Structure formats: C-alpha cells, structure tokens
C-alpha cells in the first residue's frame with residue numbers, strides 16, 4: 512500500500528507527486544496517457560495501468576484531472592471501492608460542480624475534501640505555495656502529511672467544500688484580471704515603442720499602490736461609503752479617456768480600459784464625483800439585485 516494516490520499526472524498532478532515523494536510519502540499514480548506518468552517513475556512512485564488499481568492502493572486519493580466532467584468519467588470507468596478513503600478534488604470548476612462529486616464519493620463510501628492550489632505548479636512543494644481546503648476538520652487533519660508536503664501555507668475554509676470552490680473562483684477572477692492587464696499593457700508598450708523589459712523594471716514600484724487600492728477598497732466596499740480624498744472618480748475619467756484611445760490604436764478589441772471608462776461615466780451620471788473608484792462595485796451590486804428580483 513502507498514500513502515497516497517494521485518489520479519492525473521498533468522502539470523499539477525506531476526508537481527503534486529514530486530512534492531509528496533520529496534516529503535517522504537509513497538505515491539501510487541495513474542494517468543490516461545501512460546508516458547506522462549512514466550516520467551515520474553522512481554523510488555516511492557508506483558505506476559498503475561488502471562485508475563481503479565491506483566485508487567485501491569492507498570487510503571488517500573488526490574484527483575488532479577482537468578475538470579469535473581472528466582473526473583466523473585474517470586471515476587465511472589474505474590468503479591473503484593472508495594469505502595473509508597479520503598478523496599480530494601483539485602480540479603478547477605464552480606461551486607455548483609461540488610455537490611454532485613461529493614455525493615458520488617460519499618455514496619461510494621468515501622469522504623470528500625475540496626482543494627485549491629492558488630499558485631503556479633512550480634510553487635507546489637515550496638514555502639511559497641498557498642492552498643485552501645473545504646471539508647470536515649478531522650479529514651483535513653488526516654490530510655496534514657499531504658497538505659504540508661504541497662504548500663507552505665494551508666488553510667481549511669470550513670466544513671462546506673463548495674465555499675472552498677467559490678474562494679478559488681474569486682482567486683481565478685483576480686488572476687485573469689492581472690493577466691489581462693499584462694497582455695493589454697504589452698500591446699500598448701509595443702505600439703508606443705516602449706520595450707517590455709524597460710517597462711518590466713518599473714513593475715515592483717506598483718506593488719505598494721496596488722496593495723493600497725485593495726486595502727482602501729476593502730474598507731470602502733464593506734462600509735458602502737466611498738468618500739475618499741485621494742484619486743477621485745473625476746481624475747480617473749481623464750486618464751481613462753486617453754487610455755481607451757491608446758488601447759484602440761494598439762489594436763486591442765474590447766479593452767478593459769474602455770470598459771472602465773464606461774463604468775466611470777455611468778457612475779458620474781449617477782452623481783458620483785469625488786468618490787473612490789471602488790464605488791463602481793455598486794453597479795455590479797444593483798445589476799445583481801435586478802437579476803435576483805426578476
């Protein structure tokens with residue numbers, strides 16, 4: 512018997528296997544494409560020809576497949592005995608995906624935890640890695656040998672695995688906002704003849720401003736009072752007017768800069784002037800309420 516099983520040895524699953532082995536665990540693995548798991552072969556890694564064999568070879572099963580649909584398909588085909596096993600889902604998805612998978616695990620006699628690794632796979636197994644979990648406290652405790660192998664910081668967010676998934680969705684939304692910002696920035700830099708490397712040198716300077724926007728924004732959004740003396744909405748409009756034009760000339764379709772300008776304009780139509788830009792969240796809130804009341 513191994514200590515833990517990893518189902519799916521793509522980028523994330525492979526990093527999970529390596530981190531577990533590095534911390535002294537014995538790992539059983541299965542992957543649809545055997546060549547991808549064969550690369551991991553070595554002391555303390557046991558390769559299996561079927562998912563069922565791999566699952567039945569340890570008390571803890573880490574699911575690292577692409578998504579929930581594939582996870583269900585793999586579990587269907589395996590029809591493995593989950594009784595007493597702790598099954599931990601790592602794939603991305605949305606909260607609605609969680610209950611059906613949890614149910615199928617529990618019906619098959621297993622216990623279920625939801626996991627989200629919030630970093631790049633390179634960070635898995637390092638102090639920098641941050642992972643969140645949802646599920647029973649005793650199951651999370653039982654998983655400690657694995658969670659500590661994978662991440663420097665691991666947090667159980669509560670008993671509801673769906674909440675951990677919601678947290679992950681929020682973190683992904685933040686990540687893609689950052690990626691989109693970077694991509695549009697790259698296009699603008701190229702169109703204006705600013706070498707990306709020159710621009711990149713200044714990036715660390717933005718960090719305090721970025722932290723400040725979040726810190727201030729959190730408080731204002733919680734209070735729903737957006738009064739703030741620095742950087743009022745009116746000052747954003749001029750900048751965004753320029754940037755929306757720049758983005759268009761840089762070949763960016765549907766730029767977030769143009770979208771931001773529209774939001775600021777709408778807020779000003781509603782009478783906001785000197786407020787912090789966080790006031791724009793009110794637009795999302797009122798649309799959400801309208802949809803909810805429909």
Ligand SMILES: NC(=O)c1ccc[n+]([C@@H]2O[C@H](COP(=O)([O-])OP(=O)(O)OC[C@H]3O[C@@H](n4cnc5c(N)ncnc54)[C@H](OP(=O)(O)O)[C@@H]3O)[C@@H](O)[C@H]2O)c1
Pocket residue numbers: 518519520521522523524542543544547575576577578581585601602603604628629630631632
């Ligand atoms: N990469 C990241 O930065 C990152 C970070 C955190 C979380 N995640 C999440 O972790 C999950 C895995 O991501 P990844 O980067 O490891 O993806 P990946 O490298 O593409 O690996 C996908 C895994 O799913 C398997 N798979 C795909 N289709 C399948 C099918 N029809 N039947 C059976 N197995 C199938 C693949 O097997 P084959 O090798 O046979 O194709 C592989 O094991 C995703 O939900 C992702 O969003 C990713």
